[in-house]
Amino acid sequence: MIYVGGVQFLDESSSFSLSSSSQGSSLLVDVMSHPVITLASDSFKNLEEKNVSFDESDSESSTKDRYVYIFQREFAVVNPALVDFVGTDEATTCVGLVIRNRKSGMTSVAHMDSPEIVDLGISQMLLLVLQDDVDAELDVHMVGGYEDVDIKNADGVGDYAKPEGYSFPLCCKLVETLQKRRENFHIQTLFILGHNTKLDSQANTCPIFNGCLVNTSTGAILPASFNRTSRCPDEIVRRIRVSSSFEDSSWKGKLLDTYDTKTDRFIIAPCRWTMRLIEYVWELNQLTDEEILTNCSTSPSAEGPDFVNSLRRLVILEASTGSLSRTQTGHRKICILFLFVCFRNWGYLLKYPEWSKTFPRRQPRVFERTVDGHWKKC
Incomplete structure (x- = not known):
């Protein structure tokens, strides 16, 4: 259940004869318009964005602090005794979700990218955060998911029609799921x-x-951005894993296991990719930057300055078959994902076209923190 300003939020739409999707839309709109949430959003908007970089010339961030970074479709539960900061970025039509146990400080962060992973994903996030205390008081923050369509003028029937776009359905599902669960979720941001x-x-x-x-x-939260020095460890493999997970049935509906809470190690669970993806590398290497941006993003005009450069190292391309509806594909813009690495950085997939070379015997890739705050492969 959801609390706002310390008071349980009553979902009035549930007593009306609205469809499930309309109820979710109504709930989201009502929570977002609450004076406490509006004030918190105004305050967050006025905060200075923190640039997390571990470049030697950058004095703003320090590797003396212990960081954990989460990529798209990943999650991590961190212990404040072992980790100082945890975060994510690149969430334009995705949502960075934070759930923190007020008593223990155990903090879970996920990068949600589809309504299809919300139900199981939140259960994964809560497993270690609750610590067998289902009555724990949990603070919740959501950042990302900008308004990629005009919600006020969205097509549909009724006051709470579900608009097209990617952000709104995901945000609806997140708020609706928190409201339906029995745990105590205090919406802060x-x-x-x-x-x-x-x-x-x-x-x-x-x-x-x-x-x-x-x-x-x-428990304080700040707007933040990261770069290649702080999106670590194992960036290339973790980006490949995001897209290949759509074809690996073992990850259906789940967030990707990435980090071990008890040992403060990255244990990057294995994921399979097919030779079909490798074949497309050769066919797609002539794309221009503009074509990459248009084909690879759900929000081309909203991406950061390093988006295309990152995709030049590892680009996730999507090809439509036209056979699945938006509901079936969830947050994915189109239904089949392909990987493309340009000539400057084909290296990894061309060197290891078989997923078993990256994850021998289907074992995870393990990284431990060094004394200087970096990561090394075990």
């Missing part, structure tokens, strides 16, 4: 949709912030 939307110089809507960083000791 809902910096999503209209609260997290601005116009760029070409009058395109885009997110104000697409990432967040949580101080595990205090």
Whole structure:
């Protein structure tokens, strides 16, 4: 169940004869318009974004602090005794979800990218956060999911029609699921949709912030961005794993296991990719930057300056068969995902076209933290 301002939030729409999707839309709109949430969003909007970088020339961040970074479709539960900060970014139409146990400080962060992974994903996040105390008081923050369509003018029937787009269905599912569960979720930050939307110089809507960083000791949350020095360890393999997980049935509906809470190690669970994906590398290497942006993003005008460069190292391409509906495909723009690495960084997939070379005997890739705050492969 959801609490706002310390008071249980009553879902009035549940007593009306609305469809399930309409009830979810109504609940989301009502929670977002609550004065406490509006005030919190205004305060968050005025915070300075923290740039997390471990470049030697960058004095803003320090590897003396212990960080955990989460990629798309991953999650991690961190212990404040072992980790100082945990965060994620690149969430434009995705949502960074934070759940923190007020008493223990155990903090779970997930990068949600589809309504299809919300139910199981939240259960995964809560397993270690609750610590067998289902009555624990849990603080919740959401950042990302900008308004990629005009919700007020969305097509549909009724006041709470579900608009097209990617952010709104995901945000609806998240809030609706929290409300239906028995745990006590105290919504502190809902910096999503209209609260997290601005116009760029070409009058395109885009997110104000697409990432967040949580101080595990205090629970304080800041808008944040990361770069190649702080999106670690094992960035290339973890990005490959995000897309290949759609074809690996063992990960259906789940967040990707990435980090071990008890040992403070990254244990990157194995994921299979097919030779079909490798074949497309050769066919797609002529794409221009503009074509990459158009084909690879659900929000081309909203991506950060390093988006295309990251995809030049590992690009997730999607090809439509036209056979699945938006509901069936969830957050995915289209239903089949392909990997593309340009000529400058084909290296990894071409060197290891068989997934078993990356995950021998289907064993995870393990990284431990070094004394200087970096990571080394075990």
